[in-house]
Amino acid sequence: MKKSTTGLLLGSALVVGLSGCASSASQSSSGMSASDAKPWYQHPMVCGIAGGLIGGGIGYGTTSDDDEETGAAVGATVGTVAGALLCAEPNKEPMNAPKDSDGDGVYDANDQCPGTPAGVAVDAVGCPLDSDNDGVPDFQDQCPGTPAGVEVNSLGCEKDLVLRDVNFEFDSAVLTAQAEQVLAGVAERLRANPNVGVRIEGHTDSVGSDSYNKQLSQERAASVARFLASQGVQPNRMRAIGYGEEQPIATNDTDAGRAENRRVELGEWQ
Structure with missing residues (x-):
């Protein structure tokens, strides 16, 4: 051939x-x-x-x-x-890559808490960390480090939280710069916990008249609420109450005791 x-x-x-x-x-x-x-x-x-x-x-x-x-x-x-x-097979699609819809570092298939807010630290199964195991995640917990077994409210606190270092200018309701810094952290956790209403309570020592102290404590509680609102906390979630000198937690006979009585407390409002 x-x-x-x-x-x-x-x-x-x-x-x-x-x-x-x-x-x-x-x-x-x-x-x-x-x-x-x-x-x-x-x-x-x-x-x-x-x-x-x-x-x-x-x-x-x-x-x-x-x-x-x-x-x-x-x-x-x-x-x-x-x-x-x-x-060769035409137009063969590559295998789909695993998804992480909420961007928390845990793939959707293994994520037991989908929809975690951006930036929130999570555990191996994609759930927000709860370091003190009180049932309130760290990013919402106003009282981290609660002892084991203690029952807490929706804020993660055993009782009303005394806002340490939230002070005012002398004889006024003007917040100090340090107070605003503390309240900015409070506001961050309140924004992360939008379904919880809060009471903001103002208290004074016994120096001055009862009526004056009550008015001053009301103005101070309202000042805190206004600052939290400026940080994105919805005003309708907050109730400001002034108790004046009615609820002391220490003696009014010493400077140290009076300083403790001049305080702002944060509690759950149901």
Whole structure:
């Protein structure tokens, strides 16, 4: 048989064989699910080998006697690539990457607390940390470090919280710079706990008249509420109450005792 005839026959085999392979792969990708097993003869490696053999035969059969080896090598290379490409599945999508919808570092499949607010520290299962195990997450807890077994309110406190270092200018309701810094931290946790209403209670020592002290304590409680509102806490969640000198927690006979009595307390308002 002449080389030209051999090349023609092998070329026809290449066209028919590889076209059929590509057609099968196309049908497989359009009519079968990704989980369906692919026949062995549609595998790109098998088609590549077949293409190499056929391409080598074409190269051999269509070249002169002097270039038989070169033609066969070139044909085999081209046939291998063409066979593999034709039988590869078109438009095959890569596997979906795991998702972390709330960006807390725990994939959705393992996240037991989806929707965690941005920036909140979480544990291995994606739930906000609760360092004192009181049932109130750290980012909402106004009283971190509550002893084990103590029942707390929605603020994470066993009882009303005395806001330490929340002081005022002398004989006024003007907050000091240090007081505003403390209250900014309080506001952050209140914003993170939007379903809790709070009482803001003002208290004084016994120096001065009862009526004056009550008015001053009311103004101071209202001043705290206004500052918290300026930090994003909704005003309708807060109730400011002035008790004056009615509820001392220490003696009014000493400077230290009077200093303790001049205070602002934060409690849950239900």
